[in-house]
Amino acid sequence: MFKEFNLENLEKSSVILEELLNSSRKKVEELLKIEIKTYKNFVLPFQEIGESINEFITPIFHIDSVKNSEITSKVYEECLPIISKYESEISQNENIYMSLKDIQYNENNTLNNIQNKVLENEIRDFELSGCNLDNNKKKRLEDMDLLKSELSHKFSQNLLKATNSYELIIEDFEDVKEIPQSDLELAKFEEDGKTKYKFTLQMPSYLAYMTYGSNRDKREELYKAYTTRASENGKIIEDLLSLKYEKSKILGFENFAQYSLATKMAKNEDEVVNFLIELGKKVKPKAIKELEEIKELALKDGIIDFRPSDISYYSEKLKKAQYDLDEEYYRPYFEQNSVLKGFFNFLEAMFGVKFTKNKAKAWDDKVQVYDLSENGKVSARIYIDLESRKDKRGGAWMNNWHSYFKNSNGDINLPTAYIVGNFPQSTNEIPSLLRHSDVVTLFHEMGHALHHLLSKVDEPFVSGISGVTWDTVEFPSQFLEYFSYDKDVLKLFAKHYKTGEVLDDEAINKIIKAKNFQSSMATLRQIEFALFDFKLHQDLYKTEDKVQNLLDSIREEFAVVIPPKYNKFQNGFSHIFAGGYSAGYYSYKWAEVLSADAFYMFIESGNIFNKELGQKYKDCILSQGGSYNMDKLFFDFAQRNPKVESLLKIDGII
The missing domain is CATH 1.10.1370.40 (Neurolysin; domain 3)
Known part of the structure; x- marks a missing residue:
């Protein structure tokens, strides 16, 4: 009934994948030989071919995210060019495209709405893959898609490596005295006959210290480590933006944001930007008040140079004061x-x-x-x-x-x-x-x-x-x-x-x-991310400095807290550089x-x-x-x- 999750032959995945894709190529060729193609004899089996490939490749890519090792990364990197090449071949195959167009024309009145939706989506996606272009442009798109996938994976790997390579060791109990017992137990270890506490950039550990850590300088140290992770991703961002911009131009779009909207509900770029700006204007006045409340509480501790690394700590204290709410009480x-x-x-x-x-x-x-x-x-x-x-x-x-x-x-x-x-x-x-x-x-x-x-x-x-x-x-x-x-x-x-x-x-x-x-501060932060993502893909930002300048300009208009100059948030923005949210974070x-x-x-x-x-x-x-x-x-x-x-x-x- 269900296929079991089984990766016993993980190291042979690229060989098995190649065999599977060669078999799929033959099946597609057989479908194309059918003289009178219909939805039933062509589109249905074509979808099943796609499903069988997805069934095989998903666990291989998944395991690299949940049990990352040298082996999973190696297998991922071996399989990526193989699947990318196949997907490019299929998506740029004019014979498949023309067959789908013919079926859509011939059976438009006899197919149900859902079948017509399949054809509509597929024909659109073939066109967005450059199916109608000359061979040189097709080859360039194929090369770019592979390179883009490799860079996204590298972005993710750099971030994971940077996250795992940092540790903050604390010996003075005064610096951890406010941290809840359950988090403290996870952080505690013995070394040289002393009790010490280790905090990392893994989210549960990072949040524990940023929210409850008593030592302000240690919070700043941890915050700085988190917001400066994977500096090498700055160059990867440059390359990714360049590839996406070039791809959109080849396909006849003004920019990648416009290309991205071809498969979304939003009608055009202005609709997205105006939606975000109008929402931002509605919530900013309240967000400013919310920040002032935090600053007032910090002022009682003599803090006049309020920092972003103070937000979580004093927000938790304010929440407890206003609602008598302690997240740890609930755990x-x-x-x-x-x-x-x-x-x-x-x-x-x-x-x-x-x-x-x-x-x-x-x-x-x-x-x-x-x-x-x-x-x-x-x-x-x-x-x-x-x-x-x-x-x-x-x-x-x-x-x-x-x-x-x-x-x-x-x-x-x-x-x-x-x-x-x-x-x-x-x-x-x-x-x-x-x-x-x-x-x-x-x-x-x-x-x-x-x-x-x-x-x-x-x-x-x-x-x-x-x-x-x-x-x-x-x-x-x-x-x-x-x-x-x-x-x-x-x-x-x-x-x-x-x-x-x-x-x-x-x-x-x-x-x-x-x-x-x-909630207003949280909404404004999401708007900041969304506007940065969308505007970043409306033009070609060629250097790390220009990317930073764009982010700074958006923060100037919408952020209630301006981060320190060392903060390189973009180098960890996986959603858009290692996920599927490019020009889509507004979603x-x-x-x-x-x-x-x-x-x-x-x-x-x-x-x-x-x-x-x-x-x-x-x-x-x-x-x-x-x-x-x-x-x-x-x-x-x-x-x-x-x-x-x-x-x-x-x-x-x-």
């Missing part, structure tokens, strides 16, 4: 397994999806595998890997492996996905105790996973998250996040890991009230308008556990994958267009 109530169990109960109640643990093989002992069932029938599988490790890249993400679709024999192919996080580690003495912010992240990534796993679209190229426009792909993830602040949802899993005591109403109310703590805010408005419907219904509305959301949004544009799907669900006011209301900005 014993958010034990990882308890959270998962309660979360699954919530998802079953809302969407009729049951999670059953499975002993299937995974890549690490800490990975948990679950089968999903609907109406008593197994329908999907998910791998959940939540704890931080030294060999795992930072951040959190969802990775789709198999898609739901109906194959040419009429059998259903079941979907699978991975969720990856970097939450506090478990030890023999202490289980993994999450912060509420980790719980929010888990809900977010599960939103992505359900969007993929609950698809009921028969065509693989528009099933699950496939074919979903990038600027709306965050809608289901951000929508599910909002439920992680609801009292009744929290009570399903917020139980003390030792006593089983449920978190009381007063403590939960503090989380809810504190939800919008510094987070763009999609958040949809997610906030959808969640607001549950609030207005007077019942956050509105199962009827939950089922409608599942039917109209989750099950439809990328088969229709999200503006249509949202309208089907809400019976109206989305309203930006819902986002501002939910964030407490208006």
